[in-house]
Amino acid sequence: MIRGTDAQGREVYESTKTANKKAAHGLLTKKEGDLLTEVVHGKKAVVTFDQAVESYLENGGSHRFLGTFDEEKQEWSGLMAHLNGVVLRKITQNDMNAIGKKLYPGVRPDTLNRQLWTPFIAVWRHAVAMEWADLRMWIRPKNPKGTNVVSFGPKRVGSYPVAYDLAWRFIRDCSPANAAIFTILFYTGMRPIELFVMNTPQVNVPGRWITLPQSKIGEARGVPIHEALVPLLTDMVENRPGRLVRTWENEPFTVYDDNGGQMKKGIAAARLRSQVFDVAPYTARHTVSTQLVMNNVHSHKKDQILGHATDDMSRHYTNVPQTPLIEAINTLPVIQEWLDADWMRDPVKLVRRRAPTLKKAQREAGEAAYLKWQEGRAA
Structure with missing residues (x-):
């Protein structure tokens, strides 16, 4: 264990997570150095990427594409395999490109953006909000200029918009539980993950407003409510304490990697009933x-409605x-x-009514x- 008091009088009590005395002593020496650096230069000098990730996740962020920890091998995969323990201020554009x-x-730019840059920048923005890092303009990959070819092969369902009449053709063949979820998504533009974990007190139907205390970019935001949702949300708020949306078994969703597997x-x-195959939960946001x-x-x-990053004072009044x-x-x-x-x-x-059997x-x-x-x- 590391026990003591730092230069600012704060109590330090942390586990070294090792039984090896030599290793523990090395960690103690490093911790003392980090605390001294923090006192002299501030948090921006010492906070590491994994510490920022931990805080980001605690505040509602998604772990998708950040990597997983193998207990048996005692090692990380994915982005964390490369940035675990790396001080934020030392991460460069060249590092991320490598x-x-x-x-x-060999992946397409949109795949690289989705699986590397989007999760990385989400963590970075959270670190900036916590005053652990400086705001930077990271350069994402783009499709090469001088070509009309945007992608090779068909687009993934959920990555492009559809017309509202097509969406309705699909939704009317869903069970009431799933139909309600899709309807809220198509009339708010929320991310599915935001809806799956939302509680009824966050919904102000008379004010036509939803308050999300945490979003993908690590900031609170407000979401306007379309008039079409008023009857639906009124019943949910008045008669369903806890999670706003449920499975057809009237159970809260267990969220796996940004989607509701249920x-x-x-x-x-x-899809088979309606013969509409272009609709997935994320389709609504693009639509x-x-x-x-x-x-x-x-x-x-x-951008404010969809929760994209904006430099605007309205961020400070997300519940209004x-x-x-x-x-x-x-x-x-x-x-x-x-x-x-x-x-x-x-x-x-x-909610428990099933869709007609195929x-x-x-x-x-x-x-x-x-x-x-x-x-x-494919054609």
């Missing part, structure tokens, strides 16, 4: 973003409903049949449609 080549050789079977069945652009909503408002954002979200299109669905009024009562002929027709859809994507 890590990207080692972890993801929805997969229901989504697969709904909201695209539709707001089409509706001439200012990019600054769009903001009329311009509510007006902007209300420009999203509505479909009367969607509004009239019974689960839009009684989602709590109907009949053999219906399944065969859906599978044939899926093969045709796949052929069209």
Whole structure:
């Protein structure tokens, strides 16, 4: 154990996590050096990437693509394998470029962005908010100029928008539990992970506002509520304490790596019933973003609605409903049949109702449609 008092009078009580006396002494010497450096130069001089990751996760961040720890081998994988123990201020653009080549050789820029740069920058922004690091303009990879080829092969479902009428064709063949989730996503633009862990006290239906204490970028944010969601959310807030959305068994979601695994079977069945294969939970976010652009909503408002990083004082008032954002979200299109669905009024009562069982002929027709859809994507 490391016990004592630092130069500022703070008590230090930490485990060295080793039974080897020589190793423990080395860790003690390092700790003393770090504490002295912190006193002289501040936190920015000593905080490491793994410490920033730990704080980021404790504050609601996602561990996806950051890496996992192998207890047997006592080693990290992924990004943490390269940055564990590295002081934040010493990480450079060249370091990250080299890590990207080692972890993801030969991948497309969008894959490298998703699996390396997005999680790294999310941790970095959290560190900046904690005053452990300076704000930097990290350079992400881009597709080469002078070519019209953006990607090779079909886009991943969930990475592109769809029309609202197509979304409804899919949603009406979901169970009420999944339909309610998709509806909230298509009329808020929230990340699925944000919805799965949200509690009912965060929803202010009269004020048309949702407060998220933590987001992917490590900051609190507010989300405007579309008028279409009022009956749905009113019933949920009044009659469902705890987690806002539930599985068809009326249980809170257990979140695995940024997705609710409990929805997969229901989504697969709904695709076969509806013969719509372009919808996944993340589709809604891309659809909201695209539709707001089409509706001439200012990019600054769009970024605030979607929770993208913005330099704006409104971040300090995330629990206060903001009329311009509510007006902007209300420009999203509505479909009367969607509004009239019974689960839009009684989602709590109907949560355990299952979607109709797939009949053999219906399944065969859906599978044939899926093969045709796949052929069209590959063409």
